[in-house]
Amino acid sequence: MTRPNLPAIIDAASVIPVLTVEDMETAAPLARALAAGGLKVIELTLRTPIALDAMKGMQDAAPELMVGMGTVRTPEDAARSAREGAAFLVSPGLTPALGEAMLATGLACLPGVATAGEAMAAREQGFEVLKFFPAEPAGGIAYLKALAGPLPDVRFCPTGSISRERAPDYLGLKNVVCVGGSWIAEAKDIASGNWAAITANARAAQAMKR
Numbered sequence: 147m148t149r150p151n152l153p154a155i156i157d158a159a160s161v162i163p164v165l166t167v168e169d170m171e172t173a174a175p176l177a178r179a180l181a182a183g184g185l186k187v188i189e190l191t192l193r194t195p196i197a198l199d200a201m202k203g204m205q206d207a208a209p210e211l212m213v214g215m216g217t218v219r220t221p222e223d224a225a226r227s228a229r230e231g232a233a234f235l236v237s238p239g240l241t242p243a244l245g246e247a248m249l250a251t252g253l254a255c256l257p258g259v260a261t262a263g264e265a266m267a268a269r270e271q272g273f274e275v276l277k278f279f280p281a282e283p284a285g286g287i288a289y290l291k292a293l294a295g296p297l298p299d300v301r302f303c304p305t306g307s308i309s310r311e312r313a314p315d316y317l318g319l320k321n322v323v324c325v326g327g328s329w330i331a332e333a334k335d336i337a338s339g340n341w342a343a344i345t346a347n348a349r350a351a352q353a354m355k356r
């Protein structure tokens with residue numbers, strides 16, 4: 147079953163920046179900085195209490211961005227994020243209850259998996275594009291290559307300790323549709339308002355092709 151907006155997200159993004167907003171004041175300029183670099187899709191983590199407000203602030207500041215929520219861990223996280231207007235949902239792992247709640251939102255979802263068995267369970271539940279997390283510690287490029295033979299119908303968005311230097315190698319794999327990473331907007335650049343650096347990183351990320 148293909149979620150209606152999943153192709154739109156995958157087509158628009160080779161690299162999805164994973165962002166954590168600690169201070170509401172930074173949400174709008176951060177969104178504008180990323181959009182100025184040409185990015186269309188961003189993932190905002192639910193790691194801070196202001197995350198859902200920050201999502202709305204980013205959508206208002208840069209309506210051309212598809213803002214998804216990451217760190218979705220519970221059925222309630224999924225339902226609340228969808229209700230508040232998330233464009234898509236990303237989780238670090240998957241449980242049966244979380245999977246049901248994600249599917250019930252009707253949104254594009256990238257549930258997290260780290261093993262062949264988890265990928266098979268996610269596929270059984272109806273997900274065809276999965277976050278491979280934490281990509282580097284879980285086996286990285288070699289692991290993804292090994293999954294391509296037995297699981298040809300599963301595609302991945304590897305995320306977790308992927309550097310800008312490593313991202314093109316991941317994007318060269320046939321079962322990888324996009325990569326996620328925090329290097330585009332690092333905490334220190336967000337905190338210091340170094341929007342020019344974030345725009346430059348976004349531009350370089352957007353230029354990476356799969």
Ligand SMILES: O=C(O)C(=O)C[C@H](O)[C@H](O)COP(=O)(O)O
Nearest residue numbers: 164191216217238306307327328
């Ligand atoms: O919070 C979440 O939802 C996560 O699952 C973890 C993040 O996707 C990674 O932490 C990305 O950050 P880097 O590893 O620095 O690229």
